[in-house]
Amino acid sequence: MRQFVIIGGGARGLYFTEILEQELGCKVVAIVETYKPGESFIEHPLDDAKIEGVTIFDDLSRALDAYPPDAVDGVFIMTPEWTHTAIFTEVVSRDYNIFLEKPIATTREDALAIGSLVNGYPHVVQIGFVLRYSGFYRQVKNWLEGRPMGRVVMIQMNERLTVQHGMKFKRSWHRMVQYTGGYINEKCSHDLDLMCWFKEPEATPVRVVSLGNRGYATSSVGETTCATCTRADCLYRDEPSSYDKYVDGEVLLDQTAKGVGQCIYGNDSDITDNQSVMIQFSDGSHGVFSSIAMSGVPGRDLVIHCEYGTIWGSLETGELHQLDYRTNVTEDFAIGGMNMHGGGDVQVVREFVECIADGTQPSARVSDGVRATLLALAADESIASGEVVGFSL
Ligand SMILES: NC(=O)c1ccc[n+]([C@@H]2O[C@H](COP(=O)([O-])OP(=O)(O)OC[C@H]3O[C@@H](n4cnc5c(N)ncnc54)[C@H](O)[C@@H]3O)[C@@H](O)[C@H]2O)c1
Structure with missing residues (x-):
């Protein structure tokens, strides 16, 4: 064993x-x-x-x-x-x-x-x-293998979190750039990895530009922690989850980094919660990935435009489609409703x-991990400078 x-x-x-x-x-x-x-x-x-x-x-x-x-x-x-x-x-x-x-x-x-x-x-x-290991994204990669519909011209990808999921990134160690390298690095480095994986082997990333900011709970409401707050209907109330620490059967909040149980209104979180990253590849094509930490329509989806066809789908429904413009034939693929990692864990x-x-x-x-982190950091550099950032490995 x-x-x-x-x-x-x-x-x-x-x-x-x-x-x-x-x-x-x-x-x-x-x-x-x-x-x-x-x-x-x-x-x-x-x-x-x-x-x-x-x-x-x-x-x-x-x-x-x-x-x-x-x-x-x-x-x-x-x-x-x-x-x-x-x-x-x-x-x-x-x-x-x-x-x-x-x-x-x-x-x-x-x-x-x-x-x-x-x-x-x-x-x-x-x-x-x-x-990369979910049946959903593997199917996308399979459809792209050998480029039966020609070169990949443009990739559009989205990730939207629920309010409950998104507020996790405003607390604990997740909330600070110093602990995470930023929201895109922490939450979405695997989405940037997917985009590069889909473009392999035809091209590599050469330029990055990004926009985003902190858009939610930006100013204080005079509270410091959920434990002392009486606003029972607060959207961002911190409820114990099955991942909290237990001591003798009692839920104990994780003290390994400050910020657990914090009121997130105007707290010290310095990561973005809405951000778009555009990556240009060495063959002139580009991809855009957008993520928002609070959404009523949570999920991951993508549209990949090739020279002679389009692939599109939603991870949540587990449904993918590809249309070849030359034959006007649409192929469907369904693996049922997926969890957030599509069975990849x-x-x-x-x-x-x-x-x-x-x-x-x-x-x-490891080289994929290095590339994804450097892309995420380049995206945040672009926000800070307002410039397009050159990229090479
Ligand atoms: N692949 C994915 O989809 C995915 C999803 C979620 C999280 N992650 C990543 O997984 C990692 C762990 O995330 P998590 O959600 O489990 O975090 P967590 O805070 O729930 O757990 C991390 C644990 O590590 C412990 N720890 C901290 N420093 C330590 C050290 N030096 N030695 C031993 N233990 C130490 C902490 O006490 C804590 O219990 C992070 O890098 C996170 O970004 C990846």
Whole structure:
């Protein structure tokens, strides 16, 4: 049975623990988690999921000493992105197979440092670009393979979050550029990755321009936290979720970064919540990706215009279509209603396990992670400067 260590016992780390144990027949032997206030908080979700035999460490080096690379098959880095470089550096130095969550880093320097650490690295390294692994986006890629409808001329992509989902990005560590590298890097680096993936191998990104700002809850209403606020009907009220920490059965808010439970009206969040990014590619084509953090019509959709046809669809409905103008024939593809990652979470973990077994490299590589983060940072640079930003890798 394949065995793994998870670093970061938060929402993603615990979700991947369940995927490994319950969907893929693997064993998570240890979780490394530095959150102090409730040492027992991880056990509650693990108990709920009926997962046993996981040792919890609060120190990475001790965990890696206890489970060296010849004792486990790999490690998953599932901590917030501002911690990725330090953790990745230590794990690489010890020669593990590594799964690194997206976005890979929050700064240009860190992204490039992670990129150079894997030059010649002989083990499997996979980036958590889960959307590449959903049946929906795989079908788009299949339809584009070999360019049966000619060159890709323009790509239009959208992501709209619900109010409940979007307000998460105004709290906790998610709310600050210093912890995330910005909204597009944190939330949408995999959408930028998809756009580049669709354009491969015909072209690479050469210029980026972006507009966006903070458009919601911009000024204070005189409150500081939801706990002390009496506005029961507030749109942005922070309700405990299944991902909050538990201590002795009680929900405990995550104190690992300030801002949990904050009133978001006029708070210190400095990321955008509505942003459009245009990328020009080396063949003169372009793509535009727009995301809004508060929408009554949540979902991801796309329209891809090729020389002789169009592909369009919605991740939520799981429906895709392609029309070839030359034959006037429309082909339909449906895989049913999709969750927000279109089933990609299980598939991305499955591919990591298979790559370790086969000695192959995954579809989503570190170079893709570097490219996506540098594009997101270039987009924010464009907003700040009001200029088109040149891009090269
Ligand atoms: N691929 C995707 O679609 C996707 C979706 C959501 C989040 N993410 C990414 O996954 C990562 C984790 O996100 P999350 O939502 O689970 O966050 P989270 O805040 O729920 O969990 C992160 C956990 O890491 C712990 N932690 C922080 N520093 C640590 C350290 N040095 N060592 C060990 N543990 C540490 C925190 O205490 C926390 O429990 C982030 O990079 C995030 O951007 C990716």
